[in-house]
Amino acid sequence: MAVKRDRTRLAVLLGPVSLFLGICFIGPLVVMIIFSFLEPGLYGGVEWNFYHWNFGRILGWADGEWEDFDWVYAEIFGRSARLAFINVLITLAICYPAALWVRGLPRRWRMFVVFLITLPFFVSLVVRLFAWVLILRPTGFLNYGLVGLGVIEEPLDLIFTETAVLIGMAYVLLPFMFLPVYASVEKLDRSLVEVSSDLGASSFQTFCRVTVPLTLPGIAAGSVLVFIPSLGNFIVPDLLGGAKVLMIGNLIEQQFLSARNWPFGAALSVMMMAVMFLLILIYLRRIGRMQTRP
Amino acid sequence: MPDTGLPGSGSPVAEVLDAVKRFSAPEGGTVTALDEVSLEVSAGEFVTLLGPSGCGKTTLLRCISGFEDLDAGEVRIDGTPMTGVPAQHRPVNTVFQTYALFPHLRVEANVAYGLEVTGVPRRERTVRVAQALEQVGLQGLERRKPDQLSGGQRQRVALARAIINRPKLLLLDEPLSALDRNLRHSMQLELKTLQHELGICFLFVTHDQEEALTMSDRIVVLNHGRIEQIGSPEQLYHEPATSFVAEFIGDGALFTGTIEGDPDPALVTDDGLRLAIRDGVPAGRRMTMLLRPEQLDGAPAAPDSAFGILEATLEQSVFYGATRQLVCRLGNGAAITVTPSPGADGDRLYRAQLGDALRLAYRRAEPHLIEEARDGG
Numbered sequence: 001m002a003v004k005r006d007r008t009r010l011a012v013l014l015g016p017v018s019l020f021l022g023i024c025f026i027g028p029l030v031v032m033i034i035f036s037f038l039e040p041g042l043y044g045g046v047e048w049n050f051y052h053w054n055f056g057r058i059l060g061w062a063d064g065e066w067e068d069f070d071w072v073y074a075e076i077f078g079r080s081a082r083l084a085f086i087n088v089l090i091t092l093a094i095c096y097p098a099a100l101w102v103r104g105l106p107r108r109w110r111m112f113v114v115f116l117i118t119l120p121f122f123v124s125l126v127v128r129l130f131a132w133v134l135i136l137r138p139t140g141f142l143n144y145g146l147v148g149l150g151v152i153e154e155p156l157d158l159i160f161t162e163t164a165v166l167i168g169m170a171y172v173l174l175p176f177m178f179l180p181v182y183a184s185v186e187k188l189d190r191s192l193v194e195v196s197s198d199l200g201a202s203s204f205q206t207f208c209r210v211t212v213p214l215t216l217p218g219i220a221a222g223s224v225l226v227f228i229p230s231l232g233n234f235i236v237p238d239l240l241g242g243a244k245v246l247m248i249g250n251l252i253e254q255q256f257l258s259a260r261n262w263p264f265g266a267a268l269s270v271m272m273m274a275v276m277f278l279l280i281l282i283y284l285r286r287i288g289r290m291q292t293r294p
Numbered sequence: 295m296p297d298t299g300l301p302g303s304g305s306p307v308a309e310v311l312d313a314v315k316r317f318s319a320p321e322g323g324t325v326t327a328l329d330e331v332s333l334e335v336s337a338g339e340f341v342t343l344l345g346p347s348g349c350g351k352t353t354l355l356r357c358i359s360g361f362e363d364l365d366a367g368e369v370r371i372d373g374t375p376m377t378g379v380p381a382q383h384r385p386v387n388t389v390f391q392t393y394a395l396f397p398h399l400r401v402e403a404n405v406a407y408g409l410e411v412t413g414v415p416r417r418e419r420t421v422r423v424a425q426a427l428e429q430v431g432l433q434g435l436e437r438r439k440p441d442q443l444s445g446g447q448r449q450r451v452a453l454a455r456a457i458i459n460r461p462k463l464l465l466l467d468e469p470l471s472a473l474d475r476n477l478r479h480s481m482q483l484e485l486k487t488l489q490h491e492l493g494i495c496f497l498f499v500t501h502d503q504e505e506a507l508t509m510s511d512r513i514v515v516l517n518h519g520r521i522e523q524i525g526s527p528e529q530l531y532h533e534p535a536t537s538f539v540a541e542f543i544g545d546g547a548l549f550t551g552t553i554e555g556d557p558d559p560a561l562v563t564d565d566g567l568r569l570a571i572r573d574g575v576p577a578g579r580r581m582t583m584l585l586r587p588e589q590l591d592g593a594p595a596a597p598d599s600a601f602g603i604l605e606a607t608l609e610q611s612v613f614y615g616a617t618r619q620l621v622c623r624l625g626n627g628a629a630i631t632v633t634p635s636p637g638a639d640g641d642r643l644y645r646a647q648l649g650d651a652l653r654l655a656y657r658r659a660e661p662h663l664i665e666e667a668r669d670g671g
Contacts, residue, residue: 189392189394191390191392191394192394192396194361194381194388194390194394195388195390195394195396195455196396196407196411197360197380197381197382198359198360198361198381198382198386198387198388199382199387199407199408199411199455199456199459200382200383200408200411200412200459201382201407201411202382202411205411209407209411210396213398214396214397214398
């Protein structure tokens with residue numbers, strides 16, 4: 001009787017989410033994996049033959065011919081992972097001190113600042129990125145201002161560079177780092193910081209030995225939440241990186257929408273997910289080890 | 295000015311001189327948490343800060359440890375002024391009320407923390423950690439994490455961690471309040487023994503008067519940021535300087551009134567209750583009389599001018615094992631507690647039924663009289 005009631009409960013509670021994820025997440029994922037092993041058709045579409053050269057092409061070995069060896073896709077993967085990783089560092093470097101500062105505020109001010117942090121979500125991402133285009137372009141506000149102030153003579157080459165992409169991605173993903181980091185920083189028991197200095201530790205020692213280890217869960221969550229969208233992002237590099245800073249996201253978009261090579265796009269997606277999964281797994285294991293260190 | 299009490303033996307290890315600390319209240323304005331507080335702790339002494347919550351005792355502790363700065367006055371340790379010295383450089387350590395153990399570190403790393411951050415070599419560290427853990431009776435639990443320990447064990451880790459740097463003064467902020475009653479009693483004795491072994495001064499904060507009485511060499515009673523009295527537990531119990539101390543420490547009834555000399559020396563309360571007092575108190579003064587439960591007993595059969603007599607009605611009788619407490623109602627409506635002693639007079643009280651009229655007596659030389667300030671009614 002009790003078992004039966006438990007099962008009903010389980011079905012009611014988990015049914016909707018299972019159904020939703022099954023149809024909208026697992027289904028497309030399976031389709032994607034299947035497509036990644038199909039042969040691209042000559043005029044778009046697919047031939048239903050097993051074909052593994054989609055992955056060969058990503059790795060640089062386009063069709064099994066050595067003379068066609070090409071690193072270009074591996075390079076794009078490398079650049080994407082590098083930029084995503086740098087973006088994690090940038091957002092962390094901005095958000096961690098900010099979170100420490102917010103914790104020191106009176107309670108009602110804290111709520112207000114957290115609200116301010118989430119404020120950009122109320123405006124469309126594309127609109128906000130176009131604002132950055134206006135700021136960064138050679139005749140934009142930033143160059144205009146700097147030249148006007150006499151800081152520089154010639155407008156800086158800002159837009160369509162990796163720097164511009166990093167600025168844009170850090171800007172877009174800042175709240176995803178701030179919120180988890182802040183949650184863990186706020187939870188940190190103040191008396192632990194006090195007891196550390198009471199026992200003779202300097203502020204820096206306290207930071208390294210108490211504050212950081214105890215807020216690692218927030219740092220880990222924030223890093224993952226920033227890394228994943230950074231790696232797959234295509235709007236920011238499209239608007240701020242132009243054609244020069246191509247990232248996997250753009251490549252996948254091109255394959256599906258312009259090149260109409262769905263199997264190759266699918267293979268790129270599957271590959272990206274695999275890389276992401278692997279990197280996050282390594283990262284979380286490292287964090288876990290740091291936490292349980294005796 | 296309140297009495298600064300008897301100094302213990304030797305030179306003071308810690309001194310607090312005219313300490314003033316104000317906080318801005320959330321509603322606006324300021325709250326004076328410490329109002330010209332002065333005290334000293336001598337070598338080897340166990341001093342307790344006692345007072346109701348919000349009396350400033352924790353604030354005083356935080357000012358000594360360096361987590362808060364004084365607005366005026368000074369803290370000296372071994373004669374050295376501590377003004378401007380950050381907490382990390384003060385030769386004091388604190389046991390926090392919540393223990394504040396590092397949840398990510400094992401017991402041994404928690405205890406070793408103070409040695410690690412001050413750069414004590416590993417070899418010496420190991421020896422001293424083992425020694426500290428032995429002193430608090432925690433051998434064998436070195437590899438545990440704090441969440442794998444009981445409340446009493448955590449308390450001991452906090453203690454071992456705080457004594458490992460060999461502080462001149464150990465500050466303890468209500469360290470026993472989270473423990474259950476039995477454990478608290480045994481920890482009280484252990485703390486006292488440990489303090490004796492280590493020879494470190496303890497400054498112990500509590501709101502529990504019983505705890506203060508059992509553990510301390512001297513007690514500092516704080517109320518509203520001011521020192522009410524400093525003295526030995528015996529002094530505070532038998533000769534409280536203010537009615538606040540009389541009320542806060544031990545049980546007993548307080549009667550405030552005017553002294554009259556005729557026909558016998560007595561204190562007459564505003565509602566007309568007449569209480570016989572010892573001879574030689576000048577008439578006309580306003581005083582408060584403290585009657586402890588053990589000073590009251592059944593009235594002797596024959597009239598005796600050495601006793602003061604109170605007529606009362608028995609309202610409740612509570613059995614405590616070794617003693618029995620009777621709660622009686624006096625003619626003016628005040629409640630009074632009696633602990634009858636064995637003997638003929640006491641036995642009469644033991645046999646009384648609820649609602650019976652009783653004659654209570656006290657030796658009129660015994661009750662302590664407190665001079666009331668002229669402005670205070």
